Amino acid sequence: MPESARKIPIHELTYERLRDMVLFGELEPGQPxxxxxxxxxxxxxxxPVREAIRRLCSQGALELQGNRRICVPKLTLEALDQLAFARLKIEPQLALMACTRLNDTSMISLQEIDQRLDQAIALDDVQGYLMQNYQFHFTLYRAAAAPILLDMAQSLWLRFGPSLRVVCGRYGRGGLPDRHHDVLRAAREGDPAVLAEAIGADLLQGIDQVRLALEEPNA
Amino acid sequence: MPESARKIPIHELTYERLRDMVLFGELEPGQPxxxxxxxxxxxxxxxPVREAIRRLCSQGALELQGNRRICVPKLTLEALDQLAFARLKIEPQLALMACTRLNDTSMISLQEIDQRLDQAIALDDVQGYLMQNYQFHFTLYRAAAAPILLDMAQSLWLRFGPSLRVVCGRYGRGGLPDRHHDVLRAAREGDPAVLAEAIGADLLQGIDQVRLALEEPNA
DNA sequence: TTTTGGGTAATTTGATCATATTTTTATCTA
DNA sequence: TAGATAAAAATATGATCAAATTACCCAAAA
Structure with missing residues (x-):
């Protein structure tokens, strides 16, 4: 057994596994x-399971319903407005801070992730799309070396993830402009303000899709 | 025994107790x-203790140091910059949203808290000041009915709290203008933009105090 | 003799599990 | 429908194991 494997405690592995289940749409909103x-x-x-659940609850990925039952929260319009506000403040700032710190290695990572993302879209692989989209954003954000803002972004994605899955599954994402190429171009050119703006535009697209779905009469 | 008391599980009580210890400076930065x-x-x-600790770690109130030890994080200048950015985006927005929802009851609460806050300052009661200051802000923020932004503000205060305590204990807070009166006036007049601005000014004052302390050679 | 360094033993602390208790939900009868 | 009962799930404790830190001792060098 490799050294590194035995080091990570079970409660940590359990947390990561459960977090990914929320983030990549394995658990639907409202699901107990x-x-x-x-x-x-x-x-x-x-x-370990209890500890993982507590962590995810305090990040908003899970929700305690008075009678000590736990479920994946359903996004309301009010919640979406708050998420939209916070994401549009925090995430462009992370991109801005990351811009001047991007080195060749991370640029190549971003481009590779973007390729896999395009593949996932071509194959109608919703889960693959969600995973690569997450990797794209957080590979960029991690470069900002701003752990507090990164934590906040993580929590925001955990609240947003399950609903994005539902929307993607229902409508696909055909016909929408690919904002990631704008992001990559701005990153290559090293213009922080443009990069932040491009990230903002990308976020807004996802948010508007979810809003559209929420505003529909059938839920 | 009253019905309500028996309902709250121990892990919840433990969490609240430990959270308050961090928030109101009973635990110093760096303390294991x-x-x-x-x-x-x-x-x-x-x-229950383990669960409370996990929750507080994921809120940034406590920190895991590789060797499975836990401590209260020390604020660095980089962390302070991130906190300042996030607080100045989130908290004025909460104030803005709260403004139109403030009723007579919550206005009276705010004024009473402000009185107790002035008392604490007069008595040099640092812990009392921290508690009333927290109550003042969060009584206002709660009126916004925006649970996601409220959670974010809570996490930001948990990261900020321990350092504020150290600063207050060291320098007191003499000679600084009282921004809370501006806040109360704006709330009474019901002008959201002015209220948000006043909250921003109040935050900035606290942040600058902590920054001053951090920039000093002796730590 | 005092000090320093290394290494081992003892203690402390964290991680995990098995189990008992309490609460909630579901079921069944009257 | 209401109340009682059974089943399931959550809460909480304590025991056990593993890992890390601390304390301590002895030898070697100044």
């Missing part, structure tokens, strides 16, 4: 999440 | 926090 169920599904003990 | 110690100090079992 039980401790016992996760113990069986993830093959973990009770303590 | 041990599970065993909290079990003794708070008289709780292991599971």
């Amino acid at each position: 999440v039980t401790i016992q169920g996760l113990i069986v599904d993830l093959g973990a003990g009770m303590t | 926090v041990t599970i065993q110690g909290l079990i003794v100090d708070l008289g709780a079992g292991m599971t």
